[in-house]
Amino acid sequence: MNHAIISCLHANLPAVEAVLNDIDRQGIDTITCLGDLVGYGPQPNEVVELIRKRDIATCQGCWDEDIIDGLNACECSYPSQLAERRGHLAHQWTDDQLTDENKSFLASLPTSLRRDRLLFVHGSPNSQHEYLLPDMDAFAALERVETAGADILFCGHTHQPYVRELRDGSIRVRLQNADHDCDQGEELTLPMRKIVNAGSVGEPRHGSTNATYVIHNDTTDEIEIKEVPYDVGRTCQAIVEAGLPKVFAWRLSHGFEFAEQAEDASHVCER
Amino acid sequence: MIERWALVSGLRGDLETYDLIQRDLKKTRGVTALFVLGDLVGLERNCDALLDRLRNPHRGDLKPDCIYGWWEEQLLAERGFRGERKADALRLSQGEDAVSALLNTVNPSHLKWLASLQFGFIELDCALIHGSSSDVGDNLTSETSPLILLDRLTRLNVNRLFTARSTKQFHLELTGGGINSQVKDLNGKREQQQEVPKRSVIGIGAGLNYTLYDVGSDKTHFLTASSTTNPKGKGFA
Numbered sequence: 346m347n348h349a350i351i352s353c354l355h356a357n358l359p360a361v362e363a364v365l366n367d368i369d370r371q372g373i374d375t376i377t378c379l380g381d382l383v384g385y386g387p388q389p390n391e392v393v394e395l396i397r398k399r400d401i402a403t404c405q406g407c408w409d410e411d412i413i414d415g416l417n418a419c420e421c422s423y424p425s426q427l428a429e430r431r432g433h434l435a436h437q438w439t440d441d442q443l444t445d446e447n448k449s450f451l452a453s454l455p456t457s458l459r460r461d462r463l464l465f466v467h468g469s470p471n472s473q474h475e476y477l478l479p480d481m482d483a484f485a486a487l488e489r490v491e492t493a494g495a496d497i498l499f500c501g502h503t504h505q506p507y508v509r510e511l512r513d514g515s516i517r518v519r520l521q522n523a524d525h526d527c528d529q530g531e532e533l534t535l536p537m538r539k540i541v542n543a544g545s546v547g548e549p550r551h552g553s554t555n556a557t558y559v560i561h562n563d564t565t566d567e568i569e570i571k572e573v574p575y576d577v578g579r580t581c582q583a584i585v586e587a588g589l590p591k592v593f594a595w596r597l598s599h600g601f602e603f604a605e606q607a608e609d610a611s612h613v614c615e616r
Numbered sequence: 617m618i619e620r621w622a623l624v625s626g627l628r629g630d631l632e633t634y635d636l637i638q639r640d641l642k643k644t645r646g647v648t649a650l651f652v653l654g655d656l657v658g659l660e661r662n663c664d665a666l667l668d669r670l671r672n673p674h675r676g677d678l679k680p681d682c683i684y685g686w687w688e689e690q691l692l693a694e695r696g697f698r699g700e701r702k703a704d705a706l707r708l709s710q711g712e713d714a715v716s717a718l719l720n721t722v723n724p725s726h727l728k729w730l731a732s733l734q735f736g737f738i739e740l741d742c743a744l745i746h747g748s749s750s751d752v753g754d755n756l757t758s759e760t761s762p763l764i765l766l767d768r769l770t771r772l773n774v775n776r777l778f779t780a781r782s783t784k785q786f787h788l789e790l791t792g793g794g795i796n797s798q799v800k801d802l803n804g805k806r807e808q809q810q811e812v813p814k815r816s817v818i819g820i821g822a823g824l825n826y827t828l829y830d831v832g833s834d835k836t837h838f839l840t841a842s843s844t845t846n847p848k849g850k851g852f853a
């Protein structure tokens with residue numbers, strides 16, 4: 346059966362509507378959302394209400410968490426000080442706009458969802474703020490999936506969709522300085538695991554303006570990355586009208602921002 | 617320069633043990649540094665005398681460089697040095713009585729100093745941490761999955777991780793292996809191969825069990841401080 350995974354909607358209603366239409370057209374009725382319903386974009390209440398109305402299983406994103414807990418994330422969430430200041434502006438604006446009811450919905454979201462061997466999180470199983478970038482250390486990537494006890498880990502947060510397969514892994518170890526000097530060491534064979542990043546519906550950064558999401562077939566394990574065009578201009582105009590930083594509109598109309606990618610994928614926020 | 621480190625942990629207020637280790641080290645050739653990897657305090661006994669000695673070494677003591685461990689973390693959290701967090705881990709594992717016992721073993725005059733201790737040291741290509749970069753309570757042993765050990769080394773980007781939390785002494789070396797990775801995105805597919813780097817995790821022990829590390833030759837020596845006084849030793853202080 347096919348099911349769809351969406352992430353990082355970021356209060357961009359036209360993008361969310363376009364993606365949901367695309368999913369509906371294919372007759373897929375299981376949708377999982379990996380969080381970041383709000384932040385950056387101009388329609389936080391509308392997007393949260395749409396997700397609630399459609400009753401889409403959702404885990405909490407980094408923005409959803411910060412709106413509830415306040416901005417106590419360490420600066421590792423932002424790649425630069427400039428980005429941090431703009432992030433704070435958007436945070437404040439979103440905080441002012443969101444209704445109490447929608448805030449309590451965000452507060453009620455779980456940090457992960459599990460269906461058999463599939464695990465759904467926003468950033469990583471460790472934190473909503475950890476980036477699992479496509480080229481991060483392969484052993485560290487596998488450790489995230491394996492320690493969480495999953496076969497396939499679905500995540501978002503990087504806004505770049507990808508499917509990563511980790512296979513044929515092994516680690517040889519030997520005890521030094523042990524009582525039994527004859528220790529020949531042993532070899533651990535690592536299991537095959539996958540990380541699937543759903544990209545971003547409302548704030549894509551993969552080099553195109555199209556919204557992205559993924560479809561997984563849970564019988565064949567085939568995974569397809571989907572791109573959906575939507576009316577970017579409408580969202581950009583709403584961003585400007587809302588008084589949000591214009592750079593968010595610029596970013597949407599370009600589809601990426603080279604200055605704002607996390608540099609250290611292995612960094613874990615320890616607050 | 618030939619460097620030899622002494623690594624100690626889990627003293628938990630036991631000045632007598634610390635004194636025995638200091639005596640041992642005096643008789644040991646070439647020790648250039650003494651690292652105390654946390655758990656200076658505990659709830660079994662009053663810790664003030666040990667803390668005094670660590671902060672104001674005796675003449676002839678090898679000067680200790682200390683970091684904080686799991687027990688300091690519990691104490692400092694309960695004393696309000698960790699924001700909202702309290703000694704939840706201790707409370708959960710040993711109950712309310714243990715928390716109050718811990719508070720009573722350390723004079724508040726030591727708290728500021730304890731709070732000033734670092735989480736870990738990076739020396740050369742080695743990390744010295746009570747647990748791991750993941751958590752001060754991360755309990756790494758030679759039985760821990762090598763995948764997790766490698767992850768902890770990778771997070772710090774060091775070749776050796778000295779850890780104390782498990783109280784065990786071990787020197788586990790990652791000697792080989794690899795992994796294949798394929799990334800598919802909207803631009804296509806790419807393959808990647810990665811080797812296991814030659815790295816180690818070393819458990820330094822606790823209490824009387826301590827470790828010497830020869831930096832140049834990458835050799836560990838697991839020792840136990842002897843309680844018998846060396847008859848040849850001169851008894852001056």
Ligand SMILES: [Zn+2]
Pocket residue numbers: 353354355381406502503504
């Ligand atoms: Zn996001």
Ligand SMILES: [Zn+2]
Pocket residue numbers: 381406407408467473501502503
């Ligand atoms: Zn995020």
